[in-house]
Amino acid sequence: MNRPGEPQLMQPEQPTGTEPPIDDLPSDDSARNGRRLLRGAVRSSAFWILIALVVEILTFSLLLPSGTFLSTFNAQTIAADSAVLLILATGATFVIISGGLDLSIGSVMTLAAVVAALVMRDVGGSDATAILVGVAAGVGVATAWGCINGLLVAIVNVPPFIVTLGSLGAALGVARLLSSGTSVDGTPGPLASDVGQGLVLGIPVPFLIGAGVMLIFGIVLHQTRFGEHTYMIGSNDEAARRGGVHVKRHLVALYAMSGALAGLAGMVDLARFDSASVATGHTTELLAAIAAVVIGGASLFGGVGVMAGTAVGVFIPVVLANGLLIGGIERFWQEVIIGLILVTAVAFDQWRRAQELKGR
Amino acid sequence: MAVAESMVASEKGSSNGSSGPVLAAKGLRKVYGHVQALRGVDLELFPGEVHALVGDNGAGKSTLLRILAGATEPDGGELSLHGQPVRLDSPLRARELGIETVYQDLALANDRSCSANVYIGRELRRAGPLGRLGFLDRRRMNETTRQRFAELSIPITQVERPVRLLSGGQRQGVAIARAAIWAKHVLLLDEPTAALGVRQRHAVAELIERLRELRLSVVLISHDIPEVLKLADRVTVLRLGQRVATRDCEEVDTSWVIHAMVEEPLDE
Numbered sequence: 001m002n003r004p005g006e007p008q009l010m011q012p013e014q015p016t017g018t019e020p021p022i023d024d025l026p027s028d029d030s031a032r033n034g035r036r037l038l039r040g041a042v043r044s045s046a047f048w049i050l051i052a053l054v055v056e057i058l059t060f061s062l063l064l065p066s067g068t069f070l071s072t073f074n075a076q077t078i079a080a081d082s083a084v085l086l087i088l089a090t091g092a093t094f095v096i097i098s099g100g101l102d103l104s105i106g107s108v109m110t111l112a113a114v115v116a117a118l119v120m121r122d123v124g125g126s127d128a129t130a131i132l133v134g135v136a137a138g139v140g141v142a143t144a145w146g147c148i149n150g151l152l153v154a155i156v157n158v159p160p161f162i163v164t165l166g167s168l169g170a171a172l173g174v175a176r177l178l179s180s181g182t183s184v185d186g187t188p189g190p191l192a193s194d195v196g197q198g199l200v201l202g203i204p205v206p207f208l209i210g211a212g213v214m215l216i217f218g219i220v221l222h223q224t225r226f227g228e229h230t231y232m233i234g235s236n237d238e239a240a241r242r243g244g245v246h247v248k249r250h251l252v253a254l255y256a257m258s259g260a261l262a263g264l265a266g267m268v269d270l271a272r273f274d275s276a277s278v279a280t281g282h283t284t285e286l287l288a289a290i291a292a293v294v295i296g297g298a299s300l301f302g303g304v305g306v307m308a309g310t311a312v313g314v315f316i317p318v319v320l321a322n323g324l325l326i327g328g329i330e331r332f333w334q335e336v337i338i339g340l341i342l343v344t345a346v347a348f349d350q351w352r353r354a355q356e357l358k359g360r
Numbered sequence: 361m362a363v364a365e366s367m368v369a370s371e372k373g374s375s376n377g378s379s380g381p382v383l384a385a386k387g388l389r390k391v392y393g394h395v396q397a398l399r400g401v402d403l404e405l406f407p408g409e410v411h412a413l414v415g416d417n418g419a420g421k422s423t424l425l426r427i428l429a430g431a432t433e434p435d436g437g438e439l440s441l442h443g444q445p446v447r448l449d450s451p452l453r454a455r456e457l458g459i460e461t462v463y464q465d466l467a468l469a470n471d472r473s474c475s476a477n478v479y480i481g482r483e484l485r486r487a488g489p490l491g492r493l494g495f496l497d498r499r500r501m502n503e504t505t506r507q508r509f510a511e512l513s514i515p516i517t518q519v520e521r522p523v524r525l526l527s528g529g530q531r532q533g534v535a536i537a538r539a540a541i542w543a544k545h546v547l548l549l550d551e552p553t554a555a556l557g558v559r560q561r562h563a564v565a566e567l568i569e570r571l572r573e574l575r576l577s578v579v580l581i582s583h584d585i586p587e588v589l590k591l592a593d594r595v596t597v598l599r600l601g602q603r604v605a606t607r608d609c610e611e612v613d614t615s616w617v618i619h620a621m622v623e624e625p626l627d628e
Contacts, residue, residue, distance in 0.1 A: 165518070225485065228472075235472055238467060245481050
């Protein structure tokens with residue numbers, strides 16, 4: 001590809017706006033413009049999801065005993081609880097916008113936590129060294145795992161759903177083999193005390209990590225060429241390919257990134273609970289992360305989505321789990337409700353796309 | 361840009377222009393299994409000429425276009441650009457040499473803006489360290505796109521709106537404009553009016569007229585013979601992988617062309 005620069009077009013003679021528009025969009029006076037803005041807002045799922053979140057918070061505030069749901073302590077709890085999901089959903093946003101899907105993130109998160117915990121326990125030296133080496137090992141394994149997912153999707157052309165469904169099972173199996181099927185404890189003290197339970201200006205450190213990751217990757221998604229190519233591939237991969245985008249390379253990078261972020265989520269989880277559990281494979285987190293992305297406005301067809309929508313979307317399941325817990329309702333209801341939310345969100349996306357086609 | 365000067369020096373690009381062809385093909389052959397898609401086809405494309413390729417299904421139009429676009433490699437024959445032999449072994453190579461193609465599927469990312477589609481794979485980055493990190497200069501891409509669209513009389517000013525919200529004719533306009541903006545020499549159009557209504561066909565015809573004024577050379581595949589004869593300067597008729605004839609469009613009429621498409625050779 002040649003120079004980055006202005007497209008070359010000789011002879012810039014200028015008939016600006018003198019031609020009558022043959023087929024142009026309706027020009028707008030301000031009233032119509034306002035109405036269109038409103039219509040756009042009502043159609044965007046970010047608007048609805050924000051309302052849903054507010055309703056959710058209001059409901060819990062009214063129903064639950066005062067001083068329980070609405071309290072600084074509970075706000076900190078919700079923030080800390082959101083950390084893992086913020087990180088997982090960041091990766092899922094990229095993958096889903098590219099038209100793909102990564103179902104393995106919960107398992108990869110588990111695998112990374114087990115590897116990190118084992119390395120931290122067995123490596124000598126100071127706590128800091130053990131933590132750094134363990135984190136590097138955990139995130140490294142997760143990145144490599146994601147890379148394999150990406151190669152299978154991009155080079156071998158196995159559908160992402162199947163690749164990551166298979167690797168969901170495989171990663172959890174490997175994690176259980178490594179841990180002999182039980183949780184791995186004995187991580188260095190500072191990991192939990194400084195990171196997992198740490199507060200900076202009253203804000204939980206896990207939340208700062210999660211929010212920081214989402215912010216940085218949100219900027220990457222919306223401001224950089226990497227992000228633009230992610231949208232292009234999701235919207236029309238053939239167009240991206242003909243335009244000179246290295247589609248295969250980009251897909252491998254996306255799945256590797258998704259794996260790396262799952263690894264990081266595993267580190268945050270390990271820090272918070274001081275133990276790597278292999279019991280569940282974090283399927284609830286997987287579902288919640290994908291639900292967060294879809295209710296945040298991303299389309300499973302690819303090409304559409306915004307990181308800010310995902311950010312709001314993350315708090316729907318987190319606040320829900322929190323409210324149910326305080327209300328003393330069986331926590332398994334959370335899984336039922338998240339499942340319902342996910343299906344509803346996808347149905348809404350279908351409906352919205354159909355409306356948009358009709359309304360054109 | 362040296363090329364542009366030589367183009368300016370040339371005459372209006374009908375058959376006997378004073379300068380040589382921009383793009384010339386000689387003896388192109390292509391075999392698919394037992395099917396001989398092209399059996400030694402010559403084609404000369406002059407600066408600023410609109411050159412139509414017509415022929416019945418299976419005549420080899422698409423294969424020829426794909427070879428010129430770098431999407432298919434010929435099994436034999438030669439290609440030259442401004443008299444220099446070239447090998448078009450990939451679409452990217454063809455684009456580097458200033459040859460752009462608009463296929464029937466348009467290859468637009470419908471969820472992205474017009475300007476993002478224009479700059480697909482060639483995005484402008486911001487100046488300075490942020491640009492090196494891959495940060496896009498969307499404002500400049502939008503402005504330049506708006507300006508280029510105006511030059512081509514494409515009636516779309518809201519270039520930041522997603523292509524999805526445009527009509528079929530407007531999408532065709534965006535796809536052709538994108539190719540025209542980047543093409544330095546040659547524009548290949550595969551059935552640009554096939555899916556369009558009357559009014560939109562008219563808009564595409566005007567756009568092709570603009571391309572001629574900009575002295576781009578256009579190769580046009582179409583099934584609509586009367587339309588082709590109006591739009592193009594010259595027409596090449598292919599049949600069963602061979603060139604039957606190349607004529608000035610003013611010299612021939614629809615029935616002659618159809619006759620040439622299906623009957624025995626008339627000349628050459």
